[in-house]
Amino acid sequence: MGEIDFSKVGLKMKQLRNERGITQEQVARDLECTVPFVSNVENNRAKLNLRVLLYYSKLCNVSVDTILDAGRDLPPLSEKEQQQNDELLSIFRRFSVDEKEKIIKTLRIWQED
Structure with a gap:
């Protein structure tokens, strides 16, 4: 899978936030942190943590991937x-765990063809 360049990840988070018209102040308020911390994460001056990554994913309605x-x-x-x-992700989330397993198995079979 290879290494991840987190400087690009921070910039992507910033892009997604800006596209949705969300301010760093709102993000800081929601995450109970400071605006400089949000800026530092988006500009690769602070380490990204899972909590922040999941927050941006939910905030911007996109997958972590x-x-x-x-x-x-x-x-x-x-x-x-x-x-x-x-x-696809939005639809997939609505299925039960058993249904998801069946869908994954079906997709793997279909992918091999």
Whole structure:
């Protein structure tokens, strides 16, 4: 899978937040931290922790992978591909654990064809 460049992850979090018109002040208030800490995380001057990563994922309605993929050397997804991924994840979350297992098995079989 390779290393993740967290400087790109922070910038992706900043981009997602800005696209949604959310301020660093709101993020700091929600996370009960300071605005400088939020700025430092977004600009790779402070270490990203799981709590912050999960918060941004929920705040921006995207998967954690969407945020982390910014730090991987992967070709960028088109807007349509990203919308499809987000829609699939949204639908997938509604299934029970057993249903999810069946879907995963089916997709793995289908992927092998």
